[in-house]
Amino acid sequence: MTSLDIKGLVVNRSGIPIVRGIDLSARGGEISVVLGSNGAGKTTTLEGISGIIPAAGEVLLDGENIAGANAGTRARRGLRHVEQGRTVFAEMTVEENLAVALHPSANLDEAYALFPELVQRRGVNAGMLSGGEQQMLVIARALVGRPKVVLIDEMSSGLAPVIVSRLMSAVRTLADDGMAVVLVEQFATLALAIGNRAYVLRRGEIVYDGGCQALVRDPARLHALYLGEAGQAA
């Protein structure tokens, strides 16, 4: 079964350590939810894992350390990073966006099965899609690459609640199909509802590592974890 294990991840930006010694795991069939407020270091963590920015520490994919490889090689090993901000290829059609990412053993129907709403938009340039449709497209684009692990950054930002639930259930489907998902979210409730493990990140450090259910049952604790300084001051 697929496994992603991050050990002692340290990521600097402009010489400043933004992420400091993170341990994090994801398993095939599970969703690891990473929570944290603005600027906590969630995006930086994912970028360190996928190789967009250099990082120290271990990135073990199925037990093999891929931390020395560049982003492209990590992608070809089965890691997909769905970046924050819906990075569609705007001047290519929906179908071309999917086709360009297609793994030889996958087919486009898998994408359309996950998001039937994309079928009627297949000939439209991706730049013309709504925010929700673009988010569906980038998730579907990751799916057709047959990844082992998918890292998804803040897919819900700026979208209507009904669309967000739609996306959440699609992500649950990915995990149920055997992928390991790392889901970064600022809005906790929906993510915890579909997640298995949970991590809370504050100022570049993990302050919670445990089950999602424990946090769902104890909102006050979640609140305190998010607002660390306020909690300590009190």
Added chain:
Amino acid sequence: MNSLLASAVAGLSAGGAYAILGVCAVFTYRLVAVVNFTGAAIGAAGTFVMVTLYESGYPLAIGVPAGIAAGALVATWIGIVMTTWFAGASASTKAAVTAALLVGIIAVGLRLTGGQHPHSFPELVTGSAFRFAGVEVTRASLLTLAIAVVFTLVTEQFLARTRTGLQLRALSLRPMAAELIGIRVRLLALCVWAVVGAVTSFALMVIAPLRSPDFMSLSLLVVPALAAALIGAFTSFRAALIGGLMIGIIEGVASGLDTFSQYRGAIPFLVILAVLLWSQRGARWDEAR
């Protein structure tokens, strides 16, 4: 009147070369996001490898492919420089780097090819193809024209229809997203450079005998090339194709008119100026809205 037509037709072969170089400039900008000042210099390098081999007694059947390969290698080397150290740089930084490389390549090229001392350039294609309104149209100009048109159409079709073409478009739109879906970004970029090097080398080999064939003049053909690319706003292959031909023809006509002939070298510059002013007018209009 007839002499004007003759000059226009004479400008066609240069126009074909400008068109090829212009389409290559659009190609480079669109696919690897570099405004490439070294385009013609790469071709000059390939051309001089061919000439050197020819002068030392090798047949053209060896010299031409070797020259094309050399052009592809030089271009790939520039591609390696650009992707290794300037992948994340801004468009203006990258353009400045290629301008600097141009100066370096010209210096090395002049040194190796014996300065302005002219070489004997073999004519790859000789003779006239047909007469048009009493004017002789050479095979060389027809060939450059054909290469320009074919390269434009093949490129368009390749980008629209093949998987690699799709990957190249993805790469040009969002390099990082392309890399994150596993596209071999660097390899593709280097292939783009190699193709540009091969095509420009061949184009310059064909027209070199018609120009003042020293390394510097050939390298500076990048000016009309960029003017042609600018006409297509660095995005349209067809506009660059037509733009290149137009510049060549206008140059030809100007050289046929006694008053203008001394200034014909300024024509690409005038075209660049006119296009920039025209596009600025658009920008100002947008601002005013």
